[in-house]
Structures are given as structure tokens and as C-alpha cells.
Amino acid sequence: MTHAKTPYVVDARYLEAPEPFVKTMEMLDHLKEGEKMLLLLFREPHPLYKVLKQNGHAYETELLPDGTFEVLISR
Amino acid sequence: MQALMSFESAPPYAAPLRFFLTAPLFAVLAGLLIAFEGPDIFVSRWMPAVLAVTHLLTLGFMLQMMLGALIQILPVVAGANLPRPLLLATIVHAGLTSGALLLVGGFYFGLPVLLNSAAVLLALTVLVFLAAALQALIGVPSTSPTIRGLKLAMFSLLIVIALGVVMALAMANGWPLPLPVLADLHAGWGLGGWAGVLLAAIAYVVVPMFQLTPGYPARPSWWYPLTMLALLLIWSGAVLVDAPGLVRLSQALAALAGLAFAGLTLRLQSKRRRARADVTYRYWQLGLVGSIFALFMLLTAAIWPAAGELQGWTMIFGILLIGGGFLPLIIGMLYKIVPFLTWLHLQNLGQAKVPAPNMSKILPSLDMERQMKAYTAAILLLLVAAVWPEWLSRVAGLSFALASGWLWLNLFGAIRRYAEYKVDIEAKLAVILAAR
Numbered sequence: 373m374t375h376a377k378t379p380y381v382v383d384a385r386y387l388e389a390p391e392p393f394v395k396t397m398e399m400l401d402h403l404k405e406g407e408k409m410l411l412l413l414f415r416e417p418h419p420l421y422k423v424l425k426q427n428g429h430a431y432e433t434e435l436l437p438d439g440t441f442e443v444l445i446s447r
Numbered sequence: 448m449q450a451l452m453s454f455e456s457a458p459p460y461a462a463p464l465r466f467f468l469t470a471p472l473f474a475v476l477a478g479l480l481i482a483f484e485g486p487d488i489f490v491s492r493w494m495p496a497v498l499a500v501t502h503l504l505t506l507g508f509m510l511q512m513m514l515g516a517l518i519q520i521l522p523v524v525a526g527a528n529l530p531r532p533l534l535l536a537t538i539v540h541a542g543l544t545s546g547a548l549l550l551v552g553g554f555y556f557g558l559p560v561l562l563n564s565a566a567v568l569l570a571l572t573v574l575v576f577l578a579a580a581l582q583a584l585i586g587v588p589s590t591s592p593t594i595r596g597l598k599l600a601m602f603s604l605l606i607v608i609a610l611g612v613v614m615a616l617a618m619a620n621g622w623p624l625p626l627p628v629l630a631d632l633h634a635g636w637g638l639g640g641w642a643g644v645l646l647a648a649i650a651y652v653v654v655p656m657f658q659l660t661p662g663y664p665a666r667p668s669w670w671y672p673l674t675m676l677a678l679l680l681i682w683s684g685a686v687l688v689d690a691p692g693l694v695r696l697s698q699a700l701a702a703l704a705g706l707a708f709a710g711l712t713l714r715l716q717s718k719r720r721r722a723r724a725d726v727t728y729r730y731w732q733l734g735l736v737g738s739i740f741a742l743f744m745l746l747t748a749a750i751w752p753a754a755g756e757l758q759g760w761t762m763i764f765g766i767l768l769i770g771g772g773f774l775p776l777i778i779g780m781l782y783k784i785v786p787f788l789t790w791l792h793l794q795n796l797g798q799a800k801v802p803a804p805n806m807s808k809i810l811p812s813l814d815m816e817r818q819m820k821a822y823t824a825a826i827l828l829l830l831v832a833a834v835w836p837e838w839l840s841r842v843a844g845l846s847f848a849l850a851s852g853w854l855w856l857n858l859f860g861a862i863r864r865y866a867e868y869k870v871d872i873e874a875k876l877a878v879i880l881a882a883r
Contacts (some may be wrong), residue, residue: 384519385662386720389656414655414663415524415593415651415652415656415662416593421526435590437650437664438662439663439665441591
């Protein structure tokens, strides 16, 4: 799945915990410096935010009208 | 990876569990009190025993569960870290448990000294919780409808407790206050502003997460908490200026807002991607249907006040909204939270070297499903008893006590298995580490 913001997308909207977290960390591992990935979820992933901050990843979240949170994460 | 999975800020296992294990005992007490009082309890909502039962359920069960769960999940759903969670849990649990018992005793035995001390204790306890929550949430921007909902719900809790304290002191000391009008307002802030908005804020996160449904659409999610608060403020203003028409209008609109939320949640559930209907899903169906019936009754009585005077009307409304609405929604969530929390703590104990047992071994589905059937039967019996008190009130009370006791047994079972697995995991871990 690709997206206008980045070709690297984890659509975790119908996945059970901890899959969204695991898939996001796996995709981050595969990204090169300067690349970005997008995580789609129906909630704001606060525990993931904490890990992203600890590991020095910048992120930006947007809430879409259908209730999807788009989290754009930089490698 | 394992270190990342454990939320370092999460409070210890004992912090929320004490609340979860205490709350069902209050429901048992409520059932026993109904059984003991028999048919008389269904005569009027102002009977001391009815006030006692109502507060056993709202303070003893609901608030106990809600504050315990919030201490656990505020970091997860809002990124807000409570200062010293274990100390906070200890203080709030002790204050809430003893305060609820004092208040219920004060109502039942009509003892001013109990009502006075309950008012002071409960006010202090809730203020301690709110101060900690405020400290945790103050720096957190409202980036999601959930966070805005949590903040507005906590504001409502302040109003609920203020109204409750004033009324308890008025009852104890004979202050001349219009208690029936204030009691309605207190219930409106408690069930609509605190419990209702809190439930919605948490539902936005857990319904899609636990039941694999689509998300709540953003616009109504932002507006629901604000609308509810605005209607309650109008209702309060109307009480102050003595405008009964405006009171009824705000009640009717609050009922419509609640109906819209419950209807939307049912629609999302119908689109879920989890094939099997598990116990959380079924408990939520019960809770949503119970709330919808209750809110229709509220709407009817607001439009046509004579309906509210009908024999049994208020009792049926209360049984549907609290026993058939909020409690099932809370128990449904609890049946996901407790096994997950137990699993998470066991998983962390194993340090990625010894796996934790499957969640279904911690709290078996069959135990939860049977308890849910018993609970549903108890609610149906209570509803029938409200219409024909002579026949069934004692049986209904006993069955409610039984179903609530069963909930306690199920939760206790999970904690007992936690202790057993803990010993097992620690032993295996010691062997692995010794072999290095």
C-alpha cells in the first residue's frame, strides 16, 4: 500500500495489539536515512510516541474525518 | 523489542487491581440490600434503601472501577503520566471505599454523623485524584477527541462531587435546599457529564481496538463531550433561575445526544471485522441496548412529564441506565483489560526468555460468558420486579448479588493464576540464567 505522503505505509486499522507496534518498528528498521513512513490507526498511539521520542524519530499526526489517525514518522 | 513493549510509566499490577476487586463487592452488597428490603424498595426513589443501593452502584462500583482504570490507562490513551501512581491508588482506593460505605450507611440508617464524614472524605478523595489528573493532563494538548473528553469528564466529576457534598451536608444538617431538583441535576452531571463523557472518550479508543470496528468519525467525536457539557450547564442555569421548561428541554437534548452516541456505537459494532462475538462485544450490546431504552424513557418524561410519575417509571429507568447500561459497558471493558494487564506483567517478568501464558488461560472465556448470562438474567429479574415487586424483588436482589459475586470470583481467579504463573516464570528464568 502506498500513500501521497510516502510509499511506506503500515495500515494497522484493523490489527490487534501488539501488531501495529511491531509492524511499525519493523518498517522503521527498513527505512533509509531521510525517508518517512506512515502509520494508520483509529487511535493515537501514545506508547509508540514515547518509544519514537526515545529513539529520536520525529513524527506528525493528523486526524482524518473518518476517525483515522495518520502518523507520519521520519527515520 | 521486549523492553519497548513494556510501558515503563505503567503503574504496578497492584495499583488498578485493588479497585477492580473491591468494586464487585459493592454490587454484591447492593443485591443483598435489595433482597433484604424486599418489595418495599421499589416504592419510591427517595427511600433510604434506594439511595443506599444507588450509591453502592454508582460510587462503590462505577466510580471505583473508573478511577482504578484511569490510573492504569491515562498514559496509554492520553500520554499523561500520573505522579506516583501506586501512592495515588492507595489513597484514592482507601478514601473511596470508606467514603462510599459511610455515605451508604448514612443514607440507610439516617445518621448525620455518617453523612457528614462521608461528604468530607469523598470530597477530599476526589480532589486528590483530580489534582493528580490535572497535573498529568495540564501539559497534554487536546490532540484527540479522547483527550478533550477526558478533560471535560473530569470537570464534570468536580461538579458531581460538589453537588453531592452539598446535598449530603444539607440532609445531615437540615439545610433548606430543594433536594429533588438538585438530585436530578447531580444525577445528570454524574451519569451524563462524568460517566457518559468518560465512557465516550474511552470508547473512541477501545471499541475499534478491542472489537476491530471502524473508527468513530472525527467531527461528532469532537462535539459529543462539548455538547453534553453545554447542555448540563444550561440545565444547571435553568435550575438556578427556576425555569422548569428549560430544564426539560436540556434533559431532552441530552437524551438525544446520548442516543446518537449509543446508536453510532451499535452501528460501528455491526461493521466489526472480528468474526466471533466475544464476551466484551456481547456485554457492550447489552449495555448499549439498556442505555437506549433508558434514554428513550428520559426523552419521554422530558416531553411528557406525567410519564415520569407512573408507578415504577424511575426505578425501571435507573435499573436500565445503571444496571443494564453503564455496568455492562464497564464489565465488558474489564474483561479485556484484566487478562491483558495480567499477561503484560507476566510477559515483563519473563524478560523475553520465558513466554507468558496465553490470555485465555488467565481468564477463560467460558467463565466470563457464564457470568454474563447470570448478570443478564439478574437485570431482567430486576426489571420484572420493578413492575411486580411483590413477586420477585427478593429473588432479583439475590440473583444480582450472585452475578456480581461471580464477577469477583472471575477477577480473583485471574489474580490467583497471575501469582501461580509468576512463581513458575521466576523459577524457569532462574534456571535459564543459572545455565549461562
